[in-house]
Amino acid sequence: MRTIGIADTTFARVNMGAIAARTLRDLDGRIQVVRTTVPGVKDLPVAALRLFRDQGAELVMALGMPGKAEYDRTCAHEASQGLIRTGVQEGKPIVEVFVFEGEARDDRELTFLARRRTEEHAVNACDMLLHPERLTRRAGTGQRQGFRDAGPTGAPSPKRRIGNAIARYA
């Protein structure tokens, strides 16, 4: 069994932690999930640290949903810096999954985006731990999580980056 930690927040408006846990378990039976929930994104670095140290996580998914205000973006920035610091201090990867409220036009799109980005990053987390060669096969291919992939520069169809609202996720 390999252990992946999940740290999420009560601030988020979608239960991203539950989505991540379910996706990880579906992806590979060898993955064991440990989870902790904290108030906001600035609490995620220490939460990740404790998952590494106290619960044996080899990789942590840090999930958050910063608000729209400028102050919220500052908080997210501080949280990101702290997550990177924590990973470097502990020598273990942290996959940051942040969904900004301002990215979506309404609650329905926000829910959709949060789910999809979380699921796609759960695949990344699983590959980082169990199938690193899969990531190298996708190197330089313009992968995006939540939105449509940008694709590699050599891709034949310029339509890939033009589209209506729904196409943003196609």
Added chain:
Amino acid sequence: MRTIGIADTTFARVNMGAIAARTLRDLDGRIQVVRTTVPGVKDLPVAALRLFRDQGAELVMALGMPGKAEYDRTCAHEASQGLIRTGVQEGKPIVEVFVFEGEARDDRELTFLARRRTEEHAVNACDMLLHPERLTRRAGTGQRQGFRDAGPTGAPSPKRRIGNAIARYA
């Protein structure tokens, strides 16, 4: 007994440290409070560190009230980065409770907001230490401290986010 540290400032215009101490003691008889006061928010990281190391705190609430000027926001940003660094270095959680003077319209609202945010974060701090499962039950439910909760995206009533001034805190 579990020990929670409180670090607050002489710069703040509301005695947030006293509010936090009283709330924590009311919440659970098993919580013991240790407190230190410093001049401003930039002094909070070392104050938190000393509460961890010298006074046996397992978790610290760091309370501050940055002013309205741009420079004050920079100070708050530096303080936040330092608090996250301290938590990660020590491996112990710090619950940051900052109230910005510019968030409130007048002294009365500022007092109200400082009290309410401090109280709600005292509940978070207590839960993080004694009842972590309660935080996971609130995961993804759009909790806010001081202002009204945003609620989960699936919430039936859009009125939750519309309201007059008083309703901001309802």
Added chain:
Amino acid sequence: MRTIGIADTTFARVNMGAIAARTLRDLDGRIQVVRTTVPGVKDLPVAALRLFRDQGAELVMALGMPGKAEYDRTCAHEASQGLIRTGVQEGKPIVEVFVFEGEARDDRELTFLARRRTEEHAVNACDMLLHPERLTRRAGTGQRQGFRDAGPTGAPSPKRRIGNAIARYA
């Protein structure tokens, strides 16, 4: 004897280090001062570290006077981050005393402000080391260094925050 370190700069236009040393000695006969001077504010973090490690300082006052340009504000920001990091790494408090040239209207006001802020922070430094209970008694009272105190939100007189130029310091 208790030892307080003073780190100041040749960039500053007022001899803040001398003011701090004199004030500390006047405040309490038990305080011994050690001092080092560096070119600019970005050199203060290492200077503070050396005062802690090589000269036995228990607390350091870091004094600087950043210029008016945007670049000077960036330097001050980097210096502040470094000072907080140093304090957290060493587990000892650093009282930052920065006076920005742009805060004052002319050289006379700048001199006045630098002196006053340095003196008031010397009192803070002394209290942090010898009388921490005095700081807790001032918790949440809106203390300011150099300018007039903002006062607590419950203060009766709104005139406290209205005034002419001279009243800024009253």
Added chain:
Amino acid sequence: MRTIGIADTTFARVNMGAIAARTLRDLDGRIQVVRTTVPGVKDLPVAALRLFRDQGAELVMALGMPGKAEYDRTCAHEASQGLIRTGVQEGKPIVEVFVFEGEARDDRELTFLARRRTEEHAVNACDMLLHPERLTRRAGTGQRQGFRDAGPTGAPSPKRRIGNAIARYA
């Protein structure tokens, strides 16, 4: 044999990792390449750390292609801070090779720029490890990677900095 690590991303739209690996091998037969691919630039610091610790890299090239949005620039900033932190923590050099999508006018130019910058930084990486005296010989000569060199201030021809689109890379 000397070992250089390559960390690149699936987010990038050009396979910068493959270009770097090929260039390094062509430059010097004594260079052995180890490579890891992660989702985005914020994952590069821990990836570099693991290449140092687990795979014996003496130097790491960290390759990424941040997007055009303001948020992407923030991510790149956080990644850069993390890479510098990692290098300083481990005491080993990390050559950051970031190509911003906004630097190029179209996919063709982006491909060209990514390739050229990667190749030129591979030469730097090789020289840092095997021929440090070559870098000192180029000290102060206005080297640029990807775009045309700015040249030293004493250069005779002012035309060096004037040119049409193609000349940007000449």
Added chain:
Amino acid sequence: MRTIGIADTTFARVNMGAIAARTLRDLDGRIQVVRTTVPGVKDLPVAALRLFRDQGAELVMALGMPGKAEYDRTCAHEASQGLIRTGVQEGKPIVEVFVFEGEARDDRELTFLARRRTEEHAVNACDMLLHPERLTRRAGTGQRQGFRDAGPTGAPSPKRRIGNAIARYA
């Protein structure tokens, strides 16, 4: 013999490392110089670290010339943060000497400014290591490196801060 390290870049358009080395040797026969050159300012923190650890430097001069674009300023900011971190981690001073291309009007002024600032900071570096009392004698006197000194606030002549282009350096 005392050892000062010099770290400079191939990105700079003036050979600041050579100027620093020559000036240091001229200043005091007891100073031994060790030098390393890296591609850009973001490589300076690790370069300084290696000069401390591998080459016995007691102090490092970190020389760089960031470009005019906003991105270049971000790089310089990250480099400065990394240099401060390195100094604090190692407990040894790093004198940062950055000249921004945008500070000068043309190549001739840029060359002049780079030379003068480097020379004046070499004096600072020498004094920090061998004559710290000289810095304390200059405390609060408004020293500037490259441009004219601002002077202390009590200086009699306001003309010190008024002048034509040439007077900027007088």
